[in-house]
Amino acid sequence: MRSIGSDHLLVPLGARTREVRGLVVLNEPARFMWDLLAEECCVEDLAAALTARFNVNADRARADAAAFVEEISQIGLLRP
Amino acid sequence: MSPHPEGHVTMVKALQRRAAGLRQPVSGLFELTERCNLACGMCYVRQPANDAAHRARELPAADWVSLAQEAADAGMIFLLLTGGEVFLRRDFFDIYAPLTRMGLILTLFTNGTRVTDRIAARLAEAPPQMTQITLYGASAATYGAVTGVPEAFDHCRAGIEALLRHGVPLELKTTITRQNRDDLEPMRQMARDWGLSLAANWMLMQRRDGAACGAEECRLSPQDCAALAAIERPGTLAAMSATGSGNLSGDSACFACQVGKSSFAINSFGRMLPCLNLDRPALEPRETGFSMAWRQLQSHVDAAPPVDPECASCEAAAHCPRCPAWSVTETGSLTAPARYLCDLMQAKRDLAARQAEGGAVPTSPVAAPDV
Ligand code: SF4
Numbered sequence: 475m476r477s478i479g480s481d482h483l484l485v486p487l488g489a490r491t492r493e494v495r496g497l498v499v500l501n502e503p504a505r506f507m508w509d510l511l512a513e514e515c516c517v518e519d520l521a522a523a524l525t526a527r528f529n530v531n532a533d534r535a536r537a538d539a540a541a542f543v544e545e546i547s548q549i550g551l552l553r554p
Numbered sequence: 555m556s557p558h559p560e561g562h563v564t565m566v567k568a569l570q571r572r573a574a575g576l577r578q579p580v581s582g583l584f585e586l587t588e589r590c591n592l593a594c595g596m597c598y599v600r601q602p603a604n605d606a607a608h609r610a611r612e613l614p615a616a617d618w619v620s621l622a623q624e625a626a627d628a629g630m631i632f633l634l635l636t637g638g639e640v641f642l643r644r645d646f647f648d649i650y651a652p653l654t655r656m657g658l659i660l661t662l663f664t665n666g667t668r669v670t671d672r673i674a675a676r677l678a679e680a681p682p683q684m685t686q687i688t689l690y691g692a693s694a695a696t697y698g699a700v701t702g703v704p705e706a707f708d709h710c711r712a713g714i715e716a717l718l719r720h721g722v723p724l725e726l727k728t729t730i731t732r733q734n735r736d737d738l739e740p741m742r743q744m745a746r747d748w749g750l751s752l753a754a755n756w757m758l759m760q761r762r763d764g765a766a767c768g769a770e771e772c773r774l775s776p777q778d779c780a781a782l783a784a785i786e787r788p789g790t791l792a793a794m795s796a797t798g799s800g801n802l803s804g805d806s807a808c809f810a811c812q813v814g815k816s817s818f819a820i821n822s823f824g825r826m827l828p829c830l831n832l833d834r835p836a837l838e839p840r841e842t843g844f845s846m847a848w849r850q851l852q853s854h855v856d857a858a859p860p861v862d863p864e865c866a867s868c869e870a871a872a873h874c875p876r877c878p879a880w881s882v883t884e885t886g887s888l889t890a891p892a893r894y895l896c897d898l899m900q901a902k903r904d905l906a907a908r909q910a911e912g913g914a915v916p917t918s919p920v921a922a923p924d925v
Pocket residue numbers: 811812813828829830831832877878879880
């Protein structure tokens with residue numbers, strides 16, 4: 475994770491550069507979820523944490539968390 | 555959150571602007587060697603491949619790695635490795651491999667002629683985000699005329715094919731000169747055959763060290779540049795005719811680019827330069843530490859004199875590529891107008907005016923009309 479102000483870039487290391495193409499830039503809520511994903515964590519946990527931290531309602535938080543997990547899985551950053 | 559395969563350049567520019575606001579040295583450029591196995595007349599830097607004195611002064615691999623780590627600690631994220639020809643360094647992978655583990659987004663410039671299957675396979679283990687190869691022609695004869703090395707044509711093609719075989723990300727570009735302009739379309743066809751893009755550049759600066767070079771004999775006349783721009787980048791000419799006045803609207807900063815705000819260069823001897831087209835100031839990051847050299851570069855850029863009054867009031871300034879490097883390499887001064895560019899801007903205005911009146915539009919850089 476590399477940062478420019480409040481923008482955070484996920485930069486793959488070594489051989490992982492083969493799998494991740496393009497720039498992956500995380501805003502603050504995305505970075506918050508990324509940090510949580512370092513531990514064992516499901517969409518429901520992410521949504522609950524988002525609600526507590528960012529003043530969003532539960533439905534919106536669940537939708538954002540699901541979209542985030544889907545996107546990072548698609549670009550190879552999350553292994554099942 | 556978004557990956558940015560398409561809008562990559564836009565995204566990088568936005569990040570660079572954000573970094574400039576923070577004075578974070580986010581973009582670095584390492585010139586690993588000035589030596590090259592080709593001998594292009596227009597090159598701004600080239601030294602002979604076997605120049606032992608130059609080679610002896612080049613920064614050793616371990617120093618590049620520690621400099622990169624210091625720069626990364628100070629905020630560098632994007633790093634371009636260039637030459638000369640980077641693959642003349644036998645220790646290239648002693649530099650490259652550690653860089654791939656530092657959290658850097660790497661780009662590699664090469665002429666492709668020394669890329670063997672073994673090198674392509676090594677790169678593919680941890681590929682750069684992008685490799686850019688410069689094509690100099692579409693035949694051995696043109697390669698001979700531009701680079702002095704006809705067989706480089708076949709070697710370059712073999713290098714491109716090796717990189718493609720191993721899945722290393724690759725883009726092509728070309729430098730258009732009087733010697734190869736007839737080859738632009740055939741080069742485009744070569745690129746298409748490989749499924750690659752080809753970006754063309756024809757704005758050739760002179761050497762940064764002030765030594766004699768062939769840029770003036772190689773670069774297109776201002777009129778031919780204008781005609782080529784009309785074909786390759788029609789929008790720029792249309793913008794000139796549409797906007798009428800293109801002056802700088804009060805922005806008189808000498809450095810309008812990212813130099814000293816979010817970008818820096820390190821030459822092959824380890825000196826920090828504003829960019830690879832400017833050889834002053836030459837700061838000493840290995841003696842002072844990277845962060846001190848970066849602060850010194852910022853001070854240099856901030857203290858630079860404002861643009862010359864002639865440029866400040868020039869109607870074409872907003873469309874003119876003039877910058878401190880153009881001024882220094884053409885005139886020796888950081889700010890003076892570069893006559894080649896003034897002539898080019900005049901040629902573009904003439905062409906834009908003719909087009910606006912419904913006159914002939916150039917369709918081929920070869921058949922550029924006399925303007
Ligand atoms: S060549 Fe000119 S515009 Fe480009 S980085 Fe150097 S000074 Fe800036």
